Amino acid sequence: IVLTFATITAAFAQLVVTGKVVDETGAGLPGASVLIKGTLTGTTTDADGRYSLEVSNSSSVLVYSFIGYSVVEITVGDRTVIDVDLVPNIQSLNEVIVVGYGTQRQEAVTGAVASVKGDVIREIPASNISQALQGRVAGVEMGQTSTKPGAPMQIRVRGSRSLLASNDPLIVLDGIPFAGSMNDIDPNSIKSVDILKDASATAIYGSRGANGVLLITTHQGQKGQKAQITYNGYYGVETIFAKYPMMNGQEFSALRAASAQKFTNTIDEADGTDTDWQDLIFEKGMITSHDLGVAGGTEKGRYYFGAGYFREEAVVPLQNFSRYSIRASIDQEINNYIKIGFNSTSNFSITNGNNSPAVGMALSRTPITNPYNPDGSMKEIVQEATSGAQWVPTNKRFRDLNDKYIDQTRAYGSYNTIFSEVKIPRVDGLKYRMNLGLNFRQSNSGSYTGQGVFSGVPTTVSTAATGNSLTTNWAVENLIMYDRTFADKHEVSAVLLYSAQQEKFNSSRVTARDIPSDAFQFYNLGRADGVITVNPSEQGYNQWGLVSYMGRVMYAYDERYMISATFRTDGSSRLAPGHKWHSYPAISVGWNIAKEQFMSTVGQINQLKLRVGYGETSNQSVNPYQTLGLLSTRPYNFGDATYSTGFYVSQLPNPSLGWEYSKTFNYGLDFRVFNNRLSGTIEYYVQNTKNVLLPVGLPTTSGVSSIIANMGETQNKGIELSLNGLILDDQDGWTWDIGFNLYANRNELVSLASGQTRDEGNWWFVGHPIDVIFDYENIGLWQQDDPHLSILEPGTASKPGMIKVKYTGTYNADGTPTRAITAADRQIMSMQSNFQGGFNTRVAYKGIDLSIVGIFKSGGLLNSTLYGSSGYLNNLNSRAGNNVRVDYWTPENTDARYPAPGGVGGDNPKYGSTLGYFDASYLKIRTITLGYNFKRSLLDKMGITNMRVYTTVQNPFVMFSPYHKESGMDPETNSYGNENAAVPLSQNLRRILTIGTNTPSTRNYLIGLNLTF
Amino acid sequence: CNSILDEQPRSIYTPDYFKTEKGVHGGLTGMYAHLRYIFGNAYFYNSTLTGTDEATWGASGSGGGFQIFDLSGAGLITASNSDASNLWFNTFPNINTANGVIENASAVGVSDALIAEARFFRAFDYFMLVQTFGGVPLDLGAGELKFNTSVARNSVRNTVPEVYTRAIFPDLLQAVANLPETGRVTGGVTKTLARLYLAKAYLTYAWWLENPNNIPTYPETDRTDPDGHNAQWYFQQAYDIATTAIDNPGPFGLVATYYDLHVGTNDRNKELLLYADHTQTSELYNGSSLSFGSGGDADNFAVWMLTWNYTALQSSKTSWASPQTVNSVQREAAQGLGRPWVRMAPPHGVFENTFADKENDARYDGTFSTSYRGNWPKAGVTNSFLYNANDLTVEPGDAILTFLDEVPADAIDYSNSVYKSNVGAGVLPGRADYVIAPNAFSRLVYPGLWKLGTYRTDNAGGLGQPNAANTRPFNIAKFSELYFVAAEAAVKGAATLPGKSAYDLINVIRARAGKWRWSNKENVEKIEDHSADVVAETPATIDINYILAERSREYYGEGYRWYDLVRTQKWEEIAGSYTICGTAVGDRTPVTVTRQIQITNYLRPVPQGQLDNMNVSIAEKDDYQNPGYRVNE
Structure with a gap:
């Protein structure tokens, strides 16, 4: 058929079409293919992207294509000059993936690796990439640890496996393990993020990669590219997503009246007053970002400067975060054999007001407190029942503090990589490379609270503190790499590595009381009139080192069969002598089924790849010195003049502390069908972690509270699904694509120490996930006619309206319970979600595009310290501050969820902790963005190659969330462990993310501009 | 390159440090410091007083642990809610430190006197434990009384006689032998202190052997002494040791007046043998905030519990015809005021029986705050006088409210119809202060506990830091108790020395109680000697009940009471019921409450935290628990 067609067309006259093919930045694309549709005739573009091609007639259709870009078809018509823009195709078959110590075509990857392009990350404007990645990658969970400006998220790749050791993934920036925090990386500088999820992929990073690896690649120039300047900027306004659901004046007065304790109004409180303290304190926030970059290249080198x-200003007064960053990257070929380069990222950040008490004040002042004097002026102090005099918090009063208050952290980080690469002469494909990483991070914090500031007692003495920390880190990697293809069909890639790294950290902190002048703030604590304290528990030092040997071989035959094998040995300073070294293998295989001959007859399948991997990794991420035991200190005074520091053993030494290690099986299937329009990946994995590093809580009678030991076994197994579909592909100008990911992880403690199945002290239970709550199960409230109240809850204080919890004991023959509720009735409640994931969609018409990104989570438990007892905001007795707005039990309102005011319990209702547990499910739209790309024809005249304006709304709405339904609040966690609660949570709860009284979550409206010229 | 893998900590101590001389010193300081986590902690304090004749739950203590410890039926004491658990959690780590110091000390060449300090603290902790929980483990995992550095996830309880005869008595005997007369440091342990505890341990063990009311012990054991002595022998030992200590006081002795014993200016006086120290001079070494205490850890916040909310009191800036009310007694860091938590309250019996004599015996005035005086200028209220009861004016320092000693002949007008005290207090004709009669003291409004009150010197003429935990030492042992121990032993049949009969000994205490230097109630100097009057009231024959009553007069609110009643097995007899008015403003109807004290309540539950961390079966956990508190029974 082709032959016939070609013969016919040959009969017509010949035309010459010329033009230029450019990429998304407007730069010429060399080597792009231009083909006359239906023929074998065609050409490729030159170094500038230009082409010239003879076509037979005006009805010819030209097909423009380039690896990694979407194919464009254009009918010639009467034109002789046809310029074409090619846009990157994220589903491209030949996409290159960074796999650590090298890259690989996606087609050849055999491990579980997910890749996210920088553009996708920038769709969500944020201070760091963890926020931008949320909901984007199956199996990667981003948990919000704080709503304060600049706060990074907790990242979990395929769940938690360690009970004590870190579960944080390794971040590798441009090839070198990164010593800074997520916040030190400007999202605008990122070209791509590749996430290694399974052990066969992470094995090359050994112990440091046990929790997954995030490989971040930053922008570089291109060889031969002329200088190109890019600008990305946005500005936005932050508004409170939802106020904390506190009672108004009328509701609080009603609660006080209903409370059995009958606390009376103070002199500053009156029924009928309705003060909204959140309105008085919170304000609009602001977020803005500006980035400028220059990229270019010469014949033998390339560079990037940025x-x-x-800056982000929170809705809480005086709370903000600013970051200034610069980045430079150069590499140069010295001759045919030697290449050198360096990569440097530095940033300076200022964080203000992170410890501001404003939120707590906004929630705890009672709404019936009148902050105004009769003459309309603002009171400075108001009286609160039982808690006495309180500072009157208003936005203006915070702003007017000026020199009287500061809480600032200034940090400078510099992360540098130097490399040299030598091609070994006469051995094709063999080279030697040395990477040297030199990292430095310094942080200086200072705080000052002037006399009487935030205190109900105006004479409260001023306090100041200053702290410094310094982290230095070096890493050397020596690599021998060999890459070669034999006989067109045998691709071999091998790496040998020896590396060593060491990190040293020290910190100090000094506090002082009674600073004579507000102007001194924390800048000269020596001027303090009061005591200057250097608390030994606030001075820190640690140093750790890691030495590794690694070898990896990847082999592919005919692009059909792939195998990758890795072996690594790690030695860690953190573990006990004699137990410092551990070795582990990893192997994975892949089969590109679609490339088999027998598949050539099956249409519509562009790719079908099966992957199977097995690997071991290990984890040494206990803090240094854990093998040595610990004395805790207790400062003490003998009279007013003699001070001394006491000790006791708080942690036993463990001379046999060794590696925790995991064995992972991973099965994956990648597919692309319908002319690459639908692609996806399905993964299943099982990971067993043994010799888990565990802080074992000991009974008090052992005299010691804990020991770190290798005990127990955990398992994670899960399934991950990612789908990307191109529904409309430039159809009448319309493009529509959809991405979707879904994952479910099942975490389980398989065994604990010495056959133990329940460790109630540590909340560890065999057969249950690591993250559980061990508490009574709230099954409603006791009602008037419920039987057995006096048996299950003996005592005259127990009455209808109190919280009813599940009874697990036996019953007498007459149906009555045999005993009261006791500690034996506590239940194990899993925090684990059923599944979670994210979705995104983008619709484009000509220059206009609209994209939406959302995330969801189903099931699991959410702990809100706002509603639970540790927040002291839901004690339902009106004793001091305000109460969360809740529907509480009264004899007339018996179907309430919350107990009767002032009932059984001390400061909080009995079993009050159970009020904080909610179904964690939610579906939430994270961003909606509307953008416009200006026509190039318009821009060319201005010398601009690319220009885009957009407007984004972040956090627009939440759906299907029981917590949101109850509170109106954002259901995402905002606090880590025992932060932002009035009283510290139990030790066991501190590892679990919670919703506490942090800076309110915001809804942001942004406008942005991207420019390239 | 392997030096990269070596570790050298540079900012922390590891347990090896105990094997150095400085480490031994640090271990000893740690033992003193551990006292803070028990004594002055309000929840442990609750367990020592609430449920006795000294205290019941206060208005803000309803529903929770304070009401539960009252045993008046509101709820049961359980392993999970017991406030006595604090003792368990803080003593065993300290016992292990003592084991380590005793084991390592001779190797590093420290003196026997230092080792004796460790022995004292080990004995002290075991003595507290055995009284509170019954028999407790002597083997922490490395052998009996050995320093444990092994992983022990099980525990076996010794019996009460084992704990006394293998740990407490041998340690205290060595402590008596080797401790100095004068403490090594301010508040350091001494020979006299060791004698007090040895005498008290003998006395307590003698009662245990005698077991007059047949109270069960746990773990179950016969009431026979492994050393072959009987109760009488131990009573005699208690008497002998106590009187020896009285005759060889070293630097210790009774302070001249009861007021001087407790006034904040005179802390750490010669009568005090042991205290959990605190200071306002260093937040770090105080172990607790100097501006706001949240009530936990090392905070000395016990006194807040027995402090009522006087800050609600109101006077008027203008005549009561058209009042402009103001809080006339503001929260102040002063000994009679302080931070009000209203968790505990004294029942009427305290005022009617224990402190029946309020005239001669200075101890009532030296224990309670009975007059609340205006301090509004310190809060920035500029009025030079305010209108109070009967529309009479009061100046700063005048009484706003007085808790009367007796029910007055004239009826008090409690209506609060014109002069609104805001706390339900009444008015007597001609008096500018509001008044409340003893029969109207309630769970909400009652005299405060002056003796433990806040005292600071940095108020600078203002209200100071009333919300900080107390920076005064919390007193644990006094020289005066030697007289009580000897007297109690004498009552129980110990042969007495001439001039040291029970009557003689008690009258030493009572004679001092008659000496006045200051009147808290009138806030004026009062140098008077009513010793003869007080001694004249002493009955010729002293019995146990009189000893107990006298102990309450001397040590009211200091955390002795539950231990005294349990030792003498008089808990139900003396504290089986009490009378007090209710929780609401204006509640003036005395209500008599009967307590439900079970025989199993004589031992506190082993804390749930201990059981949760034990790697044994549920049945074994129940077996470890004291009877009456088991989760599955």
Whole structure:
């Protein structure tokens, strides 16, 4: 058929079409293919992207294509000059994936690796990439640890496996393990993020990669590219997503009246007053970011320079985060054999007001407190029942503090990589490379609270503190790499590595009381009139080192069969002598089924790849010195003048502390069908972790509270699904694509120490996930006619309206319970979600595009310290501050969820902790963005190659969330462990993310501009 | 390159440090410091007083642990809610430290006197434990009384006689032998202190052997002494040791007046043998905030529990015809005021029986705050006088409210119809202060506990830091108790020395109680000697009940009471019921409450936290628990 067609067309006259093919940045694309549709005739573009091609007639259709870009078809018509823009195709078959110590075509990857492009990350403007990645990658969970400006998220790749050791993934920036925090990386500088999920992929990073690896690649120039300047900027307004659901004046007065304790109004409180303290304190916030970059290249080198500025002002007065960053990257070929380069990222950040008490004040002042004097002026102090005099918090009063208050952290980080690469002469494909990483991070914090500031007692003495920390880190990697293809069909890639790294950290902190002048703030604590304290528990030092040997071989035959094998040995300073070294293998295989001959007859399948991997990794991420035991200190005074520091053993030494290690099986299937329009990946994995590093809580009678030991076994197994579909592909100008990911992880403690199945002290239970709550199960409230109240809850204080919890004991023959509720009735409640994931969609018409990103989570438990007892905001007795707005039990309102005011219990209702547990499910739209790309024809005249304006709304709405339904609040966690609660949570709850009284979550409206010229 | 893998900590101590001389010193300081986590902690304090004749739950203590410990039926004491658990959690780590110091000390060449300090603290902790929980383990995992550095996830309880005869008595005997007369440091342990505890341990063990009311012990054991002595022998030992200590006081002795014993200016006086120290001079070494205490850890916040909310009191800036009310007694860091938590309250019997004599015996005035005086200028209220009861004016320092000693002949007008005290207090004709009669003291409004009150010198003429935990030492042992121990032993049949009969000994205490230097109630100097009057009231024959009553007069609110009643097995007899008015403003109807004290309540539950961390079966956990508190029974 082709032959016939070609013969016919040959009969017509010949035309010459010329033009230029450019990429998304407007730069010429060399080597792009231009083909006359239906023929074998065609050409490729030159170094500038230009082409010239003879076509037979005006009805010819030209097909423009380039690896990694979407194919464009254009009918010639009467034109002789046809310029074409090619846009990157994220589903491209030949996409290159960074796999650590090298890259690989996606087609050849055999491990579980997910890749996210920088553009996708920038769709969600944020201070760091963890926020931008949320909901984007199956199996990667981003948990919000704080709503304060600049706060990074907790990242979990395929769940938690360690009970004590870190579960944080390794971040590798441009090839070198990164010593800074997520916040030190400007999202605008990122070209791509590749996430290694399974052990066969992470094995090359050994112990440091046990929790997954995030490989971050930043922008570089291109060889031969002329200088190109890019600018990305946005500005936005932050508004409170939802106020904390506190009672208004009328509701609080009603609660006080209903409370059995009958606390009376103070002199500053009156029924009928309705003060909204949140309105008085919170304000609009602001977020802005500006980045400028220059990229270019010469014949033998390439460079990139960039500078960025980011600032976020919270809705809490005086709370903000600013970051200034610069980045430079150069590499140069010295001759045919030697290449050198360096990569440097530095940033300076200022965080203000992170410890501001404003939120707590906004929630705890009672709404019936009148902050105004009769003459309309603002009171400075108001009286509260039982808690006495309180500072009157208003936005203006915070702003007017000026020199009287500061809480600032200034940090400077510099992360540098130097490399040299030598091609070994006469051995094709063999080279030697040395990477040297030199990292430095310094942080200086200072705080000052002037006399009487935030205190109900105006004479409260001023306090100041200053702290410094310094982290230095070096890493050397020596690599021998061999890459070669034999006989067109045998691709071999091998790496040998020896590396060593060491990190040293020290910190100090000094506090002082009674600073004579507000102007001194924390800048000269020596001027303090009061005591200057250097608390030994606030001075820190640690140093750790890691030495590793690694070898990896990847082999592919005919692009059909792939195998990758890795072996690594790690030695860690953190573990006990004699137990410092551990070795482990990893192997994975892949089969590109679609490339088999027998598949050639099956249409519509562009790719079908099966992957199976097995690998071991290990984890040494206990803090240094854990093998040595610990004395805790207790400062003490003998009279007013003699001070001394006491000790006791709090942690036993463990001379046999060794590696925790995991064995992972991973099965994956990648597919692309319908002319690459639908692609996806399905993964299943099982990971067993043994010799888990565990802080074992000991009974008090052992005299010691804990020991770190290798005990127990955990398992994670899960399934991950990612789908990307191109529904409309430039159809009448319309493009529509959809991405979707879903994952479910099942975490289980398989065994604990010495056959133990329940460790109630540590909340560890065999057969249950690591993260559980061990508490009574709230099954409603006791009602008037419920039987057995006096048996299950003996005592005259127990009455209808109190919280009813599940009874697990036996019953007498007459149906009555045999005993009261006791500790034996506590239940194990899993925090684990059923599944979670994210979705995104983008619709484009000509220059206009609209994209939406959302995330969801189903099931699991959410702990809100706002509603639970540790927040002291839901004690339902009106004793001091305000109460969360809840529907509480009264004899007339018996179907309430919350107990009767002032009932059984001390400061909080009995079993009050159970009021904080909610179904964690939610579906939430994270961003909606509307953008416009200006026509190039318009821009060319201005010398601009690319220009885009957009407007984004972040956090627009939440759906299907029981917590949101109850509170109106954002259901995402905002606090880590025992932060932001009035009283510290139990030790066991501190590892679990919670919703506490942090800076309110915001809804942001942004406008942005991207420019390239 | 392997040096990269070596570790050298540079900012922490590891347990090896105990094997150095400085480490031994640090271990000893740690033992003193551990006292803070028990004594002055309000929840442990609750377990020592609430449920006795000294205290019941206060208005803000309803529903929770304070009401539960009252045993008046509101709820049961359980392993999970017991406030006595604090003792368990803080003593065993300290016992292990003592084991380590005793084991390592001779190797590093420290003196026997230092080792004796460790022995004292080990004995002290075991003595507290055995009284509170019954028999407790002597083997922490490395052998009996050995320093444990092994992983022990099980525990076996010894019996009460084992704990006394293998740990407490041998340690205290060595402590008596080797401790100095004068403490090594301010508040350091001494020979006299060791004698007091040895005498008290003998006395307590003698009662245990005698077991007059047949109270069960746990773990179950015969009431026979492994050393072959009987109760009488131990009573005699108690008497002998106590009187020896009285005759060889070293630097210790009774302070001249009861007021001087407790006034904040005179802390750490010569009568005090042991205290959990605190200071306002260093937040770090105080172990607790100097501006706001949240009530936990090392905070000395016990006194807040027995402090009522006087800050609600109101006077008027203008005549009561058209009042402009103001809080006339503001929260102040002063000994009679302080931070009000209203968790505990004294029943009427305290005022009617224990402190029946309020005239001669200075101890009532030296224990309670009975007059609340205006301090509004310190809060920035500029009025030079305020209108109070009867529309009479009061100046700063005048009484706003007085808790009367007796029910007055004239009826008090409690209506609060014109002069609104805001706390339900009444008015007597001609008096500018509001008044409340003893029969109207309630769970909400009652005299405060002056003796433990806040005292600071940095108020600078203002209200100071009333919300900080107390920076005064919390007193644990006094020289005066030697007289009580000897007297109690004498009552129980110990042969007495001439001039040291029970009557003689008690009258030493009572004679001092008659000496006045200051009147808290009138806030004026009062140098008077009513010793003869007080001694004249002493009955010729002293019995146990009189000893107990006298102990309550001397040590009211200091955390002795539950231990005294349990030792003498008089708990139900003396504290089986009490009378008090209710929780609401204006509640003036005395209500008599009967307590439900079970025989199993004589031992506190082993804390749930201990059981949760034990790697044994549920049945074994129940077996470890004291009877009456088992989760599955």
